[in-house]
Amino acid sequence: MAPNAAERQNCHVRHETQVELIKNLLSHLDAGTNVDAGEIFVNNTSTYTDPEQAEREWNEWFVGLPQLIGMSGDLPQVGSFFTNNEYGIPILATRDQSGCFRAFVNSCRHRGAIVESEPRGQKRRFTCPFHSWTYDTEGALVGLPKAEHFGDVDNECLGLRELPSEERHGLLFVHPDPEGQIDLDWLLGAWFNEEFSTWGFEDLERLTADEYDTACNWKLAMDTFGETYHFNSLHSNTLANSFHGNVQCYDEDGHLHRMILCKRAIDEMRHLPEDEWDITVAGLPVYWLFPNVILMPFEIGVFLVRALPDRNDPGRHTSKVDFYIRQAKLGQAQENLGTANLTEIAKEIASTFSRIIRDEDYAMSCSQQACANGSALEQTVFGRNEPALHHYHKTYRRMLGYADSIPPTSSQAG
Numbered sequence: 001m002a003p004n005a006a007e008r009q010n011c012h013v014r015h016e017t018q019v020e021l022i023k024n025l026l027s028h029l030d031a032g033t034n035v036d037a038g039e040i041f042v043n044n045t046s047t048y049t050d051p052e053q054a055e056r057e058w059n060e061w062f063v064g065l066p067q068l069i070g071m072s073g074d075l076p077q078v079g080s081f082f083t084n085n086e087y088g089i090p091i092l093a094t095r096d097q098s099g100c101f102r103a104f105v106n107s108c109r110h111r112g113a114i115v116e117s118e119p120r121g122q123k124r125r126f127t128c129p130f131h132s133w134t135y136d137t138e139g140a141l142v143g144l145p146k147a148e149h150f151g152d153v154d155n156e157c158l159g160l161r162e163l164p165s166e167e168r169h170g171l172l173f174v175h176p177d178p179e180g181q182i183d184l185d186w187l188l189g190a191w192f193n194e195e196f197s198t199w200g201f202e203d204l205e206r207l208t209a210d211e212y213d214t215a216c217n218w219k220l221a222m223d224t225f226g227e228t229y230h231f232n233s234l235h236s237n238t239l240a241n242s243f244h245g246n247v248q249c250y251d252e253d254g255h256l257h258r259m260i261l262c263k264r265a266i267d268e269m270r271h272l273p274e275d276e277w278d279i280t281v282a283g284l285p286v287y288w289l290f291p292n293v294i295l296m297p298f299e300i301g302v303f304l305v306r307a308l309p310d311r312n313d314p315g316r317h318t319s320k321v322d323f324y325i326r327q328a329k330l331g332q333a334q335e336n337l338g339t340a341n342l343t344e345i346a347k348e349i350a351s352t353f354s355r356i357i358r359d360e361d362y363a364m365s366c367s368q369q370a371c372a373n374g375s376a377l378e379q380t381v382f383g384r385n386e387p388a389l390h391h392y393h394k395t396y397r398r399m400l401g402y403a404d405s406i407p408p409t410s411s412q413a414g
Contacts, residue, residue: 013198018279024249025262025283026270034229035250037387042379045372047393048217054314056400061291062087062309065175066182068293069093071304072170073205073324074120075101079137082120086308087176091163092116092126096137101167103174104139104160115160126160135160169193170201191253192287199297204324207301208347210354211320216365217372218292218317219396221307224361225286225294226388228261234364238356249283250387255290255399257391288388290395300346301325303353315369321357323350 012018028034047053069084075095083106084091090106092115108115108128115128115135125142127134134143139160144150164175164182175182188196214221231245242264249260266282279285280299287295294305302324310316325346371377382389397403 013195013279013285015275015277017195019274019277021249021260021279022266022269022277022282025247025260025266028247028249029244029262029266034246034385035248035387037382037384037390039384041382041386041390041393043382043389043393044379045375045377047396048220048369048372049314049375051314053400054217054309057291057396058309058311061399063176064180065291066164066166066173066180066184066187067176068171068289068304068306069103069174070172070322071204071206071302071324072101072167072172072202074172076205077122079122079124080120081116081123081126081137083116083118084174088311089176090114091174091176092160093165093172093174094137094139097124101165101172102138103163103165104135105163105178107161108133109141109158109160169196169199170204171196187289189253189256192256192289195258199302200326201297201302201324203328204302204326206322207325207343208323208350208354209320210322210351210358211318212358212362213316213318214358214362214366215316216362216369217314218307218309219392220365220368221305221317221319221362222288222292222294222392223389224357224365225288225305226259226392227383227386229383229385230364234360235356238352238360243284246385252387252391255395257288257388259286259388260284261286288392290399303350305357315373319357319362321354323353 013021067087069086069091070082070093074080074082075093078095078097078099080095082093084093092104092106094102094104096102106115107113108130110128110131110133113128113130116126117129123137125134125136127143132143132145133141136142139162141155141158144153144155161178163178164180166173166182166184168184168188173182173184173187185193228243228248229246231240231243235245244262244264244266247262251258260279261284263281263283269277269282278299280297285297289295292307294303296303296305304322304324306320308318308320310318323346325343382393
């Protein structure tokens with residue numbers, strides 16, 4: 001059953017935009033064309049191996065900018081919390097007693113020990129295991145054993161050190177630097193701020209989470225989400241069964257871009273009235289948030305992929321793949337299909353998607369990294385049908401103050 005107009009507006013891009021994007025996909029399908037970047041782009045493979053560049057990326061992009069650490073569904077209730085150790089300092093994220101998202105350095109103000117060691121849960125108080133100093137969800141010091149023996153201190157000055165944080169559009173952002181600033185008007189731009197406001201991300205609940213320590217640079221992980229040219233080859237027995245390869249929509253603005261992958265379900269949707277068209281049925285939106293986040297909303301939820309550098313090895317990274325579900329949509333689908341097992345089906349969908357990333361995409365990324373490590377090729381090329389790859393690497397270079405493109409070697413020029 002197709003969603004009605006009200007349901008689409010509650011959890012989708014605006015319908016007029018959906019229709020425009022679907023028509024664009026159909027035009028490419030019918031003409032046998034794809035998006036065209038207008039030129040070949042030459043990429044230097046040292047971007048995946050250079051330790052000096054990796055150090056700059058870490059300091060300027062991962063420590064120096066606000067980071068997306070989860071979604072509102074990671075903190076579903078007052079007292080919900082999770083911990084994060086991805087950015088060089090331990091972070092404790094909470095939903096305080098007034099329902100606000102807060103983030104703190106997860107370190108006791110007494111002797112600096114980690115306060116909360118559990119990955120996530122729900123609590124009113126957080127107690128340091130060393131001397132039982134206790135803090136509330138707002139970071140205030142509310143318990144100090146044997147205070148009369150310890151000495152005269154100002155409890156108000158010894159709360160957990162707060163980190164800049166902001167919750168917007170159902171997304172949780174934290175700046176790893178206590179003195180840092182969060183500017184989501186810049187980070188998300190006018191485009192994503194407008195478009196994300198229509199998706200209803202704040203209504204999602206966390207369903208599954210996977211983590212992969214992978215022998216490739218984090219940018220190679222991002223590259224796997226930059227084109228569908230490979231679908232009919234690498235994913236011939238998996239994604240190619242559900243997607244048309246080498247067909248997509250693509251738009252960019254500054255440091256942001258959005259792709260729309262083309263699902264085979266579009267073949268039937270083209271025969272429906274336009275007011276029944278649904279972009280999450282006809283396609284898969286793929287949003288890139290600089291520098292390392294992929295956000296993919298679909299019919300009943302969202303996939304969130306974050307690629308995190310290994311501080312000690314440019315040739316390694318950890319990918320975190322989280323799946324969030326929209327319970328209202330899941331309940332509607334269960335009612336329409338007459339089944340009570342859709343939650344388990346949704347978990348299997350998430351697991352299958354994650355395995356494809358790990359076993360197919362990242363297998364190729366590791367292969368590319370092995371060659372880059374050996375310096376056998378100084379440069380590789382991105383095709384005209386791979387504009388997102390152009391945009392990734394032009395943006396990286398621009399943010400580092402390098403030229404947008406690299407002259408090809410004589411062998412490539414010839």
